[in-house]
Amino acid sequence: MKKILIIISLFFLLPIITLATVDVSIPDLGSEYGLTYNTDMSSIPAYITRLYQFGIGISGILAVGMIVFGAILYSTSAGQGDRQREGKDMITSALWGILLLFGAYLILKTINPDLVLLREPNAPVFIPHELQPISTYRLAEAQKIRDKFTAAGVGINKPECSNAADTDCTSVYGLPGKTIQDIIAIKNGCNCDVVITGGTEAGHQSHGVGNPMIDLRYNKTVADWIKANFLGNITAICTTDALQQYRHNCNFKETQTHLHIQFKL
Structure with a gap:
């Protein structure tokens, strides 16, 4: 044997x-x-x-x-x-x-x-953050918010983001409800062009889902109206040195011409 x-x-x-x-x-x-x-x-x-x-x-x-x-x-x-x-x-x-x-x-x-089976064990496939697609649910929720802004006459400079790390886009997904109402209130109050140029998309230091922060395209009419009528609803406004007369509770110097606004919740 x-x-x-x-x-x-x-x-x-x-x-x-x-x-x-x-x-x-x-x-x-x-x-x-x-x-x-x-x-x-x-x-x-x-x-x-x-x-x-x-x-x-x-x-x-x-x-x-x-x-x-x-x-x-x-x-x-x-x-x-x-x-x-x-x-x-x-x-x-x-x-x-x-x-x-x-x-x-x-x-x-x-x-x-x-x-x-003498196969290599399956390992989870890592998808780089910048390649992760936005979920259908998130896109649908963002579209609902965009529809509200469109109905109120509020503009958005770029389309919604399709990937998590896109920066060449403007996302409104996750904006707090009160922030949405405040932006629409600014539009109704000043009866002027109000355009969102920065939302919850990647690439911002302080923006993000759930944060009451947005960037508005600067024009003198909207800036003057906010300063005169709406500071009670705003925590801070950051601007470039050239627009420092519109700053409110902010020492940060923006490098691009726009109004960085943090609303109150």
Whole structure:
């Protein structure tokens, strides 16, 4: 029995050891017999995969063969205790081998099904933040807010963002409800052009979903009206040095001409 096990072990180990030392393509194991496989057999990993599957099959066949041979040996050795014990031990060993093989298979499959298929475990695919698409729900909610602004005559300089890190766009998704009402109130109060140039899109230091901050395109009429009539609803206004007369509770110097407004909630 020990000789048989040694021969079987060498049968599996020698090809692997030999092929590991050379960089050559391995022919398809079934090509000579008209067999086809879905697995590419031109690489060592693919060859080892087939060898593994072949080994599992051979192990099952050998186990069944040992059980049959042991049963025959046991049943034809009446009165020969040693031979009956040998047959019984052969059957017992084969059954234990099957149980161990099946147990190892179940454990590996429980840990990761890819292990028993000799596949690399699946890993989550990382999508860079800048490539992550905006959800349909978010786009729909943003469109509802845009519809409110359009109905009130409030302009938005760019379309809604389609990706999470887009900066060449203007997003109104996540603006607080009171902020939306305040912007519309400015439009109704000054009866002038009110255009949003910055919302909750990426690229701002303080803007974002849930923050009551927006950028308005500067024009003197809207700036004068806000300063004269609406500061009670505003926490801060930041501007460039050229427009510092419109600043309110803000020491930050904007680099582009617009009104950066933080509304009260």
